[in-house]
Amino acid sequence: xxxxxxxxVQLAELQSASAIFHAVLAETVAAFxxxxxxxxxxxSPQRFxxxxxxxxxxxxxxxxxxxxxxxxxxxxxxxxxxRIVWQSETGSMPLDEALAEVGTPLELNVREPxxxxxxxxxxxxxxxxxxxxxxxxxxxxxxxxxxxxxxxxQSLNWVxxxxxxxxxxxxxxxxxxxxxxxxEMAPTRFxxxxxxxVLWLDVAPPPADWLDSSPLAGRLFWPDEGADLLTCPxxxxxxxxxxxxxxxxxxxxxxxAPGQARELRLTGSMNxxxxxxPAESVASVTMLVSPTTPTELDExxxxxxxxxxxxxxxxxxxxxxxxxxxxxxxxxxxxxAAATRTVVGIQGASYQAAQYLGKLAVAECWxxxxxxATDVSRxxxxxxxxxAITRTRSLQHPVFAAAFQGAGAFGxxxxxxxxxxxxxxxxxxxxxxxxxxxxxxxxxxxxGIHTLPYPLESxxxxxxxxxxxxxxxxxxxxxxx
Numbered sequence: 001x002x003x004x005x006x007x008x009v010q011l012a013e014l015q016s017a018s019a020i021f022h023a024v025l026a027e028t029v030a031a032f033x034x035x036x037x038x039x040x041x042x043x044s045p046q047r048f049x050x051x052x053x054x055x056x057x058x059x060x061x062x063x064x065x066x067x068x069x070x071x072x073x074x075x076x077x078x079x080x081x082x083r084i085v086w087q088s089e090t091g092s093m094p095l096d097e098a099l100a101e102v103g104t105p106l107e108l109n110v111r112e113p114x115x116x117x118x119x120x121x122x123x124x125x126x127x128x129x130x131x132x133x134x135x136x137x138x139x140x141x142x143x144x145x146x147x148x149x150x151x152x153x154q155s156l157n158w159v160x161x162x163x164x165x166x167x168x169x170x171x172x173x174x175x176x177x178x179x180x181x182x183x184e185m186a187p188t189r190f191x192x193x194x195x196x197x198v199l200w201l202d203v204a205p206p207p208a209d210w211l212d213s214s215p216l217a218g219r220l221f222w223p224d225e226g227a228d229l230l231t232c233p234x235x236x237x238x239x240x241x242x243x244x245x246x247x248x249x250x251x252x253x254x255x256x257a258p259g260q261a262r263e264l265r266l267t268g269s270m271n272x273x274x275x276x277x278p279a280e281s282v283a284s285v286t287m288l289v290s291p292t293t294p295t296e297l298d299e300x301x302x303x304x305x306x307x308x309x310x311x312x313x314x315x316x317x318x319x320x321x322x323x324x325x326x327x328x329x330x331x332x333x334x335x336x337a338a339a340t341r342t343v344v345g346i347q348g349a350s351y352q353a354a355q356y357l358g359k360l361a362v363a364e365c366w367x368x369x370x371x372x373a374t375d376v377s378r379x380x381x382x383x384x385x386x387x388a389i390t391r392t393r394s395l396q397h398p399v400f401a402a403a404f405q406g407a408g409a410f411g412x413x414x415x416x417x418x419x420x421x422x423x424x425x426x427x428x429x430x431x432x433x434x435x436x437x438x439x440x441x442x443x444x445x446x447x448g449i450h451t452l453p454y455p456l457e458s459x460x461x462x463x464x465x466x467x468x469x470x471x472x473x474x475x476x477x478x479x480x481x
Contacts, residue, residue: 006088006089006231007086007087007088007089007231008086008087008088008230008231009084009085009086009087009095009229009230009231009233009265009266009268009269010084010085010086010087010092010265011083011084011085011261011264011265012082012083012084012085012092015083016261016349016350017261017263017264017348017349017350017353017354018045018048018049018052018349018350018353019045020080020083020264020353021048021052021349021352021353021356021357022041022045022048022049023045023083024076024079024080024083024357025039025041025048025059025076026041026043027079028072028075028076028079029041031075032066032068032071032072032075035062035063035066035068035072036059036062036063036066036072037062038058038061038062038065038334038335039058039059039062039063040055040058040059040062041055041059042055049349052343052345052349052352053341053343053344053345053455053457054341054343054455056294056343056352056356057294057331057332057339057340057341057342057343058332058334058339059294060294060295060296060332060339060356060360061294061331061332061333061334061337061338061339062334062337064296064334064337064338064339065334065335065336065337069364070364070365070368070369073360073361073362073364073365073368074365074368074369074372076357076361076365077271077357077361077362077365077372078372078373080264080268080353080357080358080361081094081095081096081268081271081272081275081372082094082096084264084265084268084269084271084272085098086098086233095233095268095269095272096272096275096276096373098233098234099233099234099237099272099273099275099276100276101234102234102237102238102241102276103232103233103234103235103236103237103238104235104238105235105238105239105241105242106223106225106227106232106235106236106238106239107223107224108199108221108222108223108239108243109221109222109223109224110219110220110221111206111210111211111216111219111220111221111222112219113195113216113217113218113219114215114216115215115216115217116195116217117170117171117172117193117194117195117217117218118168118169118170118193118194118195118217119168119169119170119171119190119191119193119194119195119217120132120167120168120169121135121164121169121190121422121425121426122422123138123419123422123423124419125138125141125142125419131167132160132164132167132168132169133167135156135157135159135160135164135426136156136157136160136161138156139152139153139154139155139156139157140153140157142445145413145448146304146308146411146448146451147388147413147445147446147447147448148443148444148445148446149300149301149442149443149444149446149450150300151442151443151444152385152427152443152444152445155427155430155431155434155443156426156427156430158430158434159426159429159430162433163429163430163433169194169426169429170194170195171191171194171195171196171218171429172194172195172196172217172218174191174196174197174250174283174432175196175197175199175243175244175247175248175249175250175283176191176196176197176198176199176249176250176251176252177198177199177201177240177243177244177249177250177251177252178198178199178200178201178202178252178254179201179202179229179236179251179252179253179254179255179270179273180201180202180229180252180253180254180255180256180266180270181198181199181200181201181202181206181222181252181254182200182202182204182206182207183202183254183255183256184390184417184421185254185256185288185387185390185417185420185421185424186252186254186421187421187422187424187425187428188200188252189210189421190421190422190425191218191425192210192216192217192218192220193215193216193217193218194217194218195217195218196218197218197219197221198218198219198220198221199221199222199239199240199243199249200220200221200222201222201223201227201229201236201239201240202222202226202227202255203226203227203228204226205222205224205226206220206222221243223239227239229255229266229269229270229273230262230265230266230269233269233272233273236273237273237276237277240273240277241277241281244281246281247281248280248281248282248283249281249282249283250283250284250285250286250432251274251277251282251284251285251286252286252287252428253267253270253271253274253285253286253287254287254288255267255269255270258348258350258351261350262350263348263350263351263353263354264350264353264354264357264358266354267354267358267359268358271358271362274366274371274380275371275372275373279370279371279378279380282380283381283432284380284381284382284383284431284432285363285366285380285381285382285383286382286383286384286428286431286432287359287363287382287383287384288359288384288385288386288387288424289355289359289360289363289384289385289386289387289440289441290351290355290359290386290387291342291386291387291388291389291444291445291446291447291449291450292342292343292344292347292352292355292449292456293340293342293343293352293355293356293359293360293386294332294339294340294341294342294343294356294360295339295340295342295360295386295441295444295446295450296337296338296339296441297331297338297339297340297450301331301338301450301451302331302338304451305329305330305331305451305452305453306453308411308451308452308453309329309453312453316409316410319462320454324458324461324462325454325455325458325459325462326454326455326457326458326459327455328341328455329341329453329454330342330449330450330451330452330453330454330455330456340449340450340456341455341456341457342449342450342452342455342456343456343457344456344457344460345457359384360384360440360441363382363384363440363441364440364441366379366380366382367379367380367381367382367384367437367438367439367440379437381431381432381437381438382431382438382440383427383428383431383432383438384438384440384441385424385427385428385431385440385441385442385443385444385445386441386443386444386445386446386450387420387424387445388414388415388419388420388423388424388445388446388447389407389412389413389414389415389446389447389449390414390415390416390417390420391414391415391416391417402463402464402465402467406462406463406464406465406466406467407463407467409463409466410448410452410459410462410463411448412447412448412449412452412463413447413448414447415445415447420445423445424445427443427445430443431443
């Protein structure tokens with residue numbers, strides 16, 4: 001029997017995600033006043049809520065300048081996790097404490113494999129098929145088009161040389177836990193095709209066709225009643241431990257749902273479950289960071305941004321001089337450290353809090369130190385790569401729909417969910433196997449927005465205008481909101 005009273009994962013004192021976000025940043029500035037003196041965080045939560053697309057890149061750039069950046073990431077991680085609570089009839093407690101008493105493993109179904117393991121990771125990009133034998137060339141093409149970082153191209157080349165056997169990827173010896181297994185960005189199906197044992201944890205079951213006749217090379221495990229990370233995290237933890245059975249597992253953190261601060265609550269629940277697992281049972285942790293989250297830029301990125309500004313067409317230059325593309329360029333620079341100005345306000349504070357606090361900061365903490373509450377440093381292998389700009393259901397907002405239509409004018413590319421799953425799935429596998437531990441944020445599929453010489457929010461409005469001109473039918477969606 002589960003020892004915890006029925007309840008849900010909530011934000012402390014039922015605060016808003018924006019209030020939690022501001023409180024965590026303010027507490028961190030108070031703890032590191034000298035290091036974050038240039039963060040320019042406003043005291044007012046209201047001002048933060050209205051201006052966080054500008055404030056957050058400034059905060060991140062200030063953090064990046066310091067030798068204590070990892071310590072600051074650990075502090076941010078601890079501060080936000082304290083505010084993720086288990087709320088029940090008996091009161092509330094930090095979720096980390098609630099998970100100290102493990103629940104009951106969920107009863108699992110098993111779908112046995114019906115083919116030999118082996119995934120051929122072909123891609124279709126801009127109407128051209130790139131089969132597995134051309135994976136390195138595909139990566140080079142994406143680098144040439146400024147869609148991915150050079151490190152991402154090198155990673156695809158390494159996968160091609162070291163992990164593919166006659167164009168086939170075999171993961172037959174891996175156990176993979178997928179929290180949010182049914183998410184549009186989750187490469188669950190491909191890892192099953194590669195032969196891994198996969199634990200499906202989601203509120204919905206696997207697609208019916210997967211269970212009937214689809215060719216799968218790995219075993220698929222799933223609970224009959226689904227697995228809700230917000231109402232039964234103790235049972236999810238127990239299920240992962242039972243599935244692992246003393247074998248290290250790769251943990252995929254893909255759960256996502258908008259509204260009611262669920263982005264931050266779900267991320268906090270997944271992170272707490274990782275923290276509660278014995279370190280020896282964790283082979284790796286994989287997550288995807290949004291390209292709109294403030295991200296560290298290197299010299300190559302800044303040079304590409306400068307080159308794009310110098311080569312821009314006349315119409316773009318005129319719009320920039322008229323102030324229609326925002327003030328400043330696409331990065332915030334503090335003492336030589338640069339962060340992207342890619343935060344978009346319409347995505348909401350809960351979305352960005354989950355991305356910045358629950359992913360970016362947590363990934364650096366895990367990769368540099370390990371579980372934040374432990375004093376002994378025991379880093380985890382963390383794959384935290386930037387995902388492509390992807391046309392998922394979560395971006396079905398009329399402004400995004402119009403901007404997708406006009407993005408090409410700025411050299412920005414968006415991907416289908418299928419292409420994103422395949423590409424980011426391969427990059428994650430690189431991070432699991434490469435002899436050097438991965439560095440969060442080094443591998444980025446940014447679609448061109450990390451070298452855009454303007455704040456993304458400003459460029460988004462112009463791109464949306466172009467999109468409406470090209471597809472006037474999209475105007476109906478805007479008028480209905």
